[in-house]
Amino acid sequence: MTDSTKTLCPYCGVGCGLEVSPPAELGKPTNRDAKGNPIWKVRGDRSHPSSQGMVCVKGATIAEAIDKSRLLYPMMRNSLDEEFRRVTWEEALNAIVNRIQTVRLTSGPDAICMYGSGQFQTEDYYVAQKLIKGCLGTNNFDANSRLCMSSAVAGYIQSFGSDGPPCCYDDLELTDCAFLIGTNTAECHPIIYNRLRKHHKKNKNVKMIVVDPRRTTTAEDADLHLAIRPGTDIDLLNGIAFLLMRWGMFDSAFIDECTANFPAFAEVIRHYPPELVARKCGIRMDDLELAARYWGESKRVLSMWSMGVNQSSEGTAKVRNIINLHLMTGQIGKPGSGPFSLTGQPNAMGGREAGGLANLLPGYRLVKNPEHRAEVEQFWGLKAGQISPEIGLTVWEMIQGLETGNVGFLWIAATNPAVSMPDLERTKAALKKSPFTVYQDAYYPTETAAYAHVLLPAAQWGEKTGIMTNSERRVTLCSAFREPVGQARPDWAIFAEVGRRLGFADKFTFTTSAEVYAEFVGLTKGRPCDMAGLSHELLKQEGAQHWPFPAGIRRKDSARLYTDFHFHTPDGRARFGAYHSRGLAEPPDPEYPLVLTVGRLYGHWHTQTRTGRIEKICQMHPQPFLEIHPRDAQKLAIQEDDWVAVRSRRGWAKFQAKVTSAISPGTVFVPMHWGALWAENAEANALTHPEACPDSKQPELKACAVRVVRVGAEVMETVEQAVFSSIS
Structure with missing residues (x-):
């Protein structure tokens, strides 16, 4: 391949256009990294209307991680105490299908769960919905967008x-x-x-x-x-x-x-x-x-x-x-x-369009709406009533289901809940109880891989062609520019193959992602997110487009919604909400007097599965830290760079202090990116709680009550065992 390929940055929901050039021009030697891997050149796509050629450090360095620490072939083990062994795709798929069939027969379809990701392409999301919600008849598909949007x-x-x-x-x-x-x-x-x-x-x-x-x-x-x-x-x-x-x-x-x-x-x-x-x-x-x-x-x-x-x-x-x-x-x-x-992940919008949460169906439809279920059943060629009328389990409810033994099969793909979930020690304990977990990712090791029975290698950014929708509803074709490494396969292809082996071959006849997308947009016809006029070919020729984009009719005002002041309610009117403030689910008190808030840093992305393997970014953000206001630091005798231990009602973590007036008194801040692979006892979510919004079921990851103790570095190990020994 000698020409540049246009694609999309696979990090945040901005959806920046990228151009990727091959590692070498004709007649010139290939550029390689220290391990001999070819280095692809990445620059901003000036023709992409969302980003206009601009790119941040994450997008500029994305190619540096594409060949590092990749999961190259399927692996399996019988229990978490064993080492993984390399297996064929045939062995791995047979084990997955047999387990799904066993759980369906012994516990019913609602014991089957899948947890996906806003880093899926739309085709991945759509095939997963058809398999889980359609063919298997359970709405137990949730995505890390539950924690995000x-x-x-x-x-x-x-x-x-x-x-x-x-x-x-x-x-x-x-x-x-x-x-x-x-x-x-x-x-x-x-x-x-x-x-x-x-x-x-x-x-x-x-x-x-x-x-x-x-x-x-x-x-x-x-x-x-x-x-x-x-x-x-x-x-x-x-x-x-x-x-x-x-x-x-x-x-x-x-x-x-x-x-x-x-x-x-x-x-x-x-x-x-x-x-x-x-x-x-x-x-x-x-x-x-x-x-x-x-x-x-x-x-x-x-x-x-x-x-x-x-x-x-x-x-x-x-x-x-x-x-x-x-x-x-x-x-x-x-x-x-x-x-x-502002959407957090690159294709969280596409996931919403494809029905990628436990309460949604494709085309901005709702599980609880009988007309919506009937429309999807008819489109998919299912029997009436085959789609469950019950909202599926959210990801936290899946964790609770593992605790009670009600979940018999858990499939996790393209996300890392062993770092990103709240109440992390409880989450890890529940994952250990899972009788059968499939983990599908591009990288290995990750923190979640430690809790899996089957590992499936997934093709990642640049290795598969598909669609993503950014925060402004702009749909972009992300073209592959190289073959998948090892035995990796696109997520949608893995889901489709499992569907065929489960006996639903007529529902998964796709051979390309373009065919998947063509079916999906047909299901959006007439819906608020109508994309029936879009296709891989059109997007390749005309570039990224806003939806709605109905077939045969080009709306001039599709960049903005509600320009006619008519809304998607029965009477066409928008609804005011009337809410009094309830405040934090876990406010500070004398025992835990500070409020911890967590967030992201410019260079890192989520749990560092990619960015932790990029040298430039690791130099920008070498370690986690805790921001504390000078007034609070003085009360606690904490100085710049002191080691501090932070405790909540659920767990603890340790950080070096950053004393700054940039944080409000009474509040402390910790970045959320560091899991167990990247730092010792620095997991922000060891502290957070799972209390969630009653409507969205989104956990309150941004705030919990903590106390902070200054600890000399030389006695840190003792403190780990003593000061926090009372934490159950």
Whole structure:
């Protein structure tokens, strides 16, 4: 291959276009790394409309990990005490199929579970749904998007009648007020932040408000930084609404004609006067008033949020409260405005389109809706009633099912729950109880591989062709530029082969991912995420496209949703949500007086399965740390670089202290990337709890109560055994 290949970055939901060139040009020697692996050249794709040729350090270095620590062939073992042995695909597939059949006969289909990933391509997601929810008749498919975007999904559905961010990246350069809450966009979504930052700097009238307990890189650029206490987001949002109401800064015509339930919302917000809200949030009252004035006086308000909002026991309520402010002021469906959820993973949007959560079906359909189930059954050629009417197990419920013995078969693919799940020691103990776990990934070792009975090698980025959808609903064809290594296979092909061996050969006749995608888009016809006009060939020829993209009809306004102010509800009206703040599920107390919040760093991605193998990134972020405010550090006699032990009600971890006024007093911060393979006892999720939003079932990974103890490095080992020996 001598020409460059256009593809998409496989990290965050920004969805940056990349061009990949082969390791050597004709007549020139091949560039290789220290181990002799060819080095592919990666640069930003200037023709991709989302990223416009820009690329962050993760995208720029992605090819450096493609040949490192790869899982090359299937492996198996009978128990977790044994070593893995190399096996053929035939042996591995037979073992999987036999186990599934046994569990179906002895325990029923609801003892079968699959846990997937926002790093799947859409084809992977779709074939998994057809296998698990269709052919096997259980909705026990969940994805790590449950930990990432499920509160945004629930919020959009409840407010607008359908999932789907209504904004586009062009709005970043059209807004006159950017309201960023629960997102460190500069580090976690750097390329779209670059677009916003340039627009902000160029136009003095453009205001940026950042809501975050930390003074992040994003907050440093803000006109107004609101360092609220963790868990007071709803107080803040209701307080802004109170002031907009008091000052008459609301769009009564839009409210009357396009919304419902405003009286209930108005009744709630009257309980949030600025004096009370400022005190609860720990901010100045004049800053609260300035935020409300910025919003109320702006003609185009664009709000953005990510994990800091979604990962909460009241995540859906927070999302809906953000949307409430847009509905109150008519700030939706217009250029430069709207509520914009920034997706965490490269194809979490595609997973939502394909039905990749336990409560969803393909085409933005819901498991609980009998018409939706019937439509999918008919399309897939299934018997009436074959799709279960019951919502499947979320990933945390799968963990609980392992504890009780109700889960007899667990298939994990393209994700690393032995690092990313909350209450990690409990999670690991449950994984140890699993009678049969299949783990499908591109890399080995990973932390989760230690809990598997069967390992399946998956083709990864650059080795398979498929579709991904980014945060702005832009669909991109990601073309392969090399063959899979070893015996690795695309995820969708593995799922399809298991389906055929289970007796559903007529449902899995696909030979290419293009055929899979062609079937999938047919199931979106007439739905809010209609992509019936898209195909691999069209995307290859015309480049990335926004949906909706119906067949035969090209909508001119598909970059934005709700431009006609008509929503996907029975009466066409958007719904206000009326919520009082409940606060943190686990607030601080005298025994655990600090609130721990966790987050991401610019260079690393999730649990370091890729980035931990890239030298440049490891040099940028050599080790985990704990941020603590000087006031708290002084109370605890902690100085810069001291070793500290952090304890919650569930577990403990150790870090070196970083004393900084960038974190609010009473709050400490730890990055979430380090699992057991990369540092000793530095797992942030050993501390977090599984309490979740009742609507989205998304755990509150962002906040838990902890205490911090300074410990000299020379006695750290003793402390590990003594200070925290009471933890069960």
